[in-house]
Amino acid sequence: MPLMTDRPQAPIISYRETPGVTTRRCYRRPNLVTMIKAKRDHIHDLFSQQGLRCTLQRRSLYQALAASTDHPTAEQLYNDVIGHTPGMSLATVYNTLEAFCQAGLAQKLWGKGGSVRYEANTHNHLHTRCDKSGAVHDVPEDIGQKVLKSISRSLLKQIEHEMGFKIDRIQIELCGQYTGP
Numbered sequence: 001m002p003l004m005t006d007r008p009q010a011p012i013i014s015y016r017e018t019p020g021v022t023t024r025r026c027y028r029r030p031n032l033v034t035m036i037k038a039k040r041d042h043i044h045d046l047f048s049q050q051g052l053r054c055t056l057q058r059r060s061l062y063q064a065l066a067a068s069t070d071h072p073t074a075e076q077l078y079n080d081v082i083g084h085t086p087g088m089s090l091a092t093v094y095n096t097l098e099a100f101c102q103a104g105l106a107q108k109l110w111g112k113g114g115s116v117r118y119e120a121n122t123h124n125h126l127h128t129r130c131d132k133s134g135a136v137h138d139v140p141e142d143i144g145q146k147v148l149k150s151i152s153r154s155l156l157k158q159i160e161h162e163m164g165f166k167i168d169r170i171q172i173e174l175c176g177q178y179t180g181p
C-alpha cells in the first residue's frame, strides 16, 4: 500500500495552563516528530536501494505521490509540492517522476489524448476510470486480488508464447460512469 496514506494519529491530551483557570487541548509533538523522521528514513532507504540520491525535491515529490489516492498528473503533483519545496520546477517534476518509474518506485497510467497519471502503488491492482470525469480510482484490494487470481495462468503463458511478449505486470481498467453510492 502507499507509504504516506496513514496520517499520524497523535493522541490528544489535555492540560491546565493555570490550574483552575484555563484548559487547553494540544497534540503530543514528540510522537509526530518521531513518525515524520521514521518516514523520512524509510524514503531515504527506499531511494538508496534503487540507487537514487535522496534530494529534498525527490523526497517531497515521492511523499506527495505516495500520499495521493487519485492518481495525480505531473501538474497536480507540482501544485501540491511547489509551496513547500524550494527549487522545484515542472521540468524537475517530470524528470523525477520518470526516474521513479525507471526505478520501479512509481508507475504511469495512460489516459485519453496521451494524458499521463502517476501512482506509487506498483503492485498489480485494478482501476475504475470514469468516462465522464476521467477520475481514476483503485478497486478495493481484496476484490481486485480475486479478479487477478481468476485470470488463467495458462492463458497468460499462451499470450506470451504466441505474441513473443514477456508479461511483467497486469493493469486492468474498468471503464464506465459513477452512479452514486
Ligand SMILES: [Zn+2]
Pocket: 071, 119, 121, 125, 126, 127, 137, 138
Ligand atoms: Zn492505482
